Amino acid sequence: MSAPSDLPFQPGSNGLNGDGIPILRCELCGLGMTHLGDLPGRMGKASIRVFRCYPCNRIVSHSC
Secondary structure: OOOHHHOOOOOOOOOEOOOOOEOEEOOOOOOEEEEEEEEOOOOOOOOEEEEEEOOOOEEEEEEO
16 A cells, blocks of 8 residues: 555545544454554654554554
8 A cells, every 4th residue: 555545544634634634444343543643753664653452452554
């Protein structure tokens, strides 16, 4: 998944819910993942957004 358009975001072109909270669907079970937080970018690198699927106990990160 290299391009943002490849991310399995829920409805909405920007991957945010109505409150502005990032949302993502788990690729394994299809349930919504919880946004744990954003890690700041350092030394010219992009920031990282971290999600967790509690039913699968899976953690996923994506560059923002």
